[in-house]
Amino acid sequence: MKYFWIVVLLITIPIYAQQQDExxxxxxxxxxxxxxxxxxxxxxxxxxxxxxxxxxxxxxxxxxxxxxxxxxxxxxxxxxxxxxxxxxVRGIPEFAYLESSSGFTNNVPVRALGGSVATPMSGIKAKVVEVQGIEELKALGTSEIEGKIVFFNKPMDPTIIYTFDAYAKVADQRYSGAVEASKYGAVGVIVRSLTLRLDDFPHTGAMSYGDIPLENRIPAAAISTNGAELLSTSLKLNPDIQFFFRQNCKTLxxxxxxxxxxxxxxxxxxxxxxxxxxxxxxxxxxxxxxxxxxxxxxxxxxxxxxxxxxxxxxxxxxxxxxxxxxxxxxxxxxxxxxxxxxxxxxxxxxxxxxxxxxxxxxxxxxxxxxxxxxxxxxxxxxxxxxxxxxxxxxxxxxxxxxxxxxxxxxxxxxxxxxxxxxxxxxxxxxxxxxxxxxxxxxxxxxxxxxxxxxxxxxxxx
Known part of the structure; x- marks a missing residue:
């Protein structure tokens, strides 16, 4: 008989516990x-x-x-x-435009990446080289990048269902893009915002210069996805367009x-x-x-x-x-x-x-x-x-x-x-x-x- 009650307890206790949890x-x-x-x-x-x-x-x-x-x-x-x-601190609002020819400009939304240095007070204007991620920099080399602004335009992959995985695959261009581009003589970095949506909101985020000296650091900013689409299309039509941006951020x-x-x-x-x-x-x-x-x-x-x-x-x-x-x-x-x-x-x-x-x-x-x-x-x-x-x-x-x-x-x-x-x-x-x-x-x-x-x-x- 005692074994019967043991079996009853073994069955009853888990059921009671589940009911209490529910x-x-x-x-x-x-x-x-x-x-x-x-x-x-x-x-x-x-x-x-x-x-x-x-x-x-x-x-x-x-x-x-x-x-x-x-x-x-x-x-x-x-x-x-x-x-x-x-x-x-970000400082005064950032400003940017692309210039197809002298006097013909289109303003685009940008925001400095967190931790970036400022541009000179007068801003930076230079030709642009577009890349689909950090690996492309190595293939281009100094001769194609020196004196230019690097435009990282690798988008988040819309076919990846869990969007955090899509984000993880492109976040390196935001975090390390500036330090990598500076190795080849770039004067600045513009990064496509990390979002699947096409809109006019630049998305900031952390970036790093590693251990490179302050004087060798180049400014980095995010551009909205609509702005990135415009810049990319414009470069295909006219590879000689120039990009201007100004930002006033600093680290205290x-x-x-x-x-x-x-x-x-x-x-x-x-x-x-x-x-x-x-x-x-x-x-x-x-x-x-x-x-x-x-x-x-x-x-x-x-x-x-x-x-x-x-x-x-x-x-x-x-x-x-x-x-x-x-x-x-x-x-x-x-x-x-x-x-x-x-x-x-x-x-x-x-x-x-x-x-x-x-x-x-x-x-x-x-x-x-x-x-x-x-x-x-x-x-x-x-x-x-x-x-x-x-x-x-x-x-x-x-x-x-x-x-x-x-x-x-x-x-x-x-x-x-x-x-x-x-x-x-x-x-x-x-x-x-x-x-x-x-x-x-x-x-x-x-x-x-x-x-x-x-x-x-x-x-x-």
């Missing part, structure tokens, strides 16, 4: 969709504070604002973690900023830390609503949702709003370094940095054992259409925490519209959908709940 996740979604706070928080962050470039006054206002929100949530701890960040000494951190201390395993993170900084175009204001408010909303549904975490759940993801990743590296010094035991980290669009699932950077455990939770997410679970990249800010015994995860929203907004003046609050934003926060809170409840294959439960 109930908790249902409560999380109900709270997020009926009483969500993230949209209101993001409205203030975007429209009252605005773009939050590292080292700017707006970035510091964002630090104060998000700290005040976490203070109001009644968390066990809220703190600011000092971080030294770069301070690059590093300044102090902060990561914003809030946590609920675990009731059973307080030394096991689970991080939910996003980056608080943005580029200085638009207001950074999708990149990454959405992730910021979703991360804070995770803690609010767990508290509002009466859930008591077993492990410490910590929100980290990182500073300086866009042009340095110093917030992330500082956080990981401090965690290492304190010998903190991070077992899980989740990042939201792919926009506030409808969530489709998660990517996981982990071993096969823990990934198999995660796959067992897919059915819990199917009613919410968030069941795309795949091994892969998690997120830039949680990357420095990577070690053998940790699961890194990234929220994966629908990616098709993300690069319409990314790093441009088109990344503004009016393009945020309230329901989609709330669905993302609920999905994140649900995954955090499951990891907190069941732990990892290699952790004590």
């Amino acid at each position: 109930k908790q996740i249902r409560e999380i979604y109900k709270e997020a969709l009926s009483n969500g706070k993230g949209y209101t928080w993001l409205n203030y962050l975007s429209n009252q504070i605005g773009a939050r470039l590292s080292g700017s006054i707006q970035a510091e206002k964002a630090v104060s604002y998000t700290k005040s929100i976490m203070d109001s949530l009644g968390l066990d701890k809220v703190m600011l973690q000092p971080v030294k960040v770069p301070k690059w 000494p590093d300044v102090e900023s902060y990561n914003v951190i809030g946590e609920i201390r675990g009731s059973t395993y307080p030394d096991q830390i689970m991080v939910v993170g996003a980056h608080l900084d943005s580029w200085d175009l638009g207001d950074g609503s999708h990149d990454d204001g959405a992730g910021v408010v979703q991360s804070m909303e995770v803690l609010r949702l767990l508290k509002a549904t009466g859930y008591k975490p077993k492990r410490t759940i910590r929100v980290v709003l990182y500073m300086n993801e866009e042009n340095g990743l110093r917030g992330a590296t500082t956080y990981a370094a401090e965690a290492g010094k304190k010998r903190e035991n991070h077992i899980f980290a989740l990042e939201s940095d792919s926009g506030g669009f409808s969530p489709r699932g998660f990517t996981f950077d982990t071993d096969q054992g823990n990934f198999a455990k995660v796959l067992g939770w897919k059915k819990l997410f199917e009613p919410y259409m968030v069941h795309f679970f795949e091994q892969g990249f998690s997120g830039a800010d949680i990357g420095p925490l990577k070690k053998d015994k940790i699961v890194l995860a990234g929220l994966r929203p629908d990616s098709q519209r993300y690069f319409d907004h990314h790093h441009s003046e088109n990344d503004v609050f009016k393009h945020i959908n309230k329901r989609e934003l709330e669905l993302g926060a609920a999905a994140m809170a649900s995954l955090v709940y499951l990891f907190d409840t069941y732990g990892l294959n290699n952790s004590n439960n």
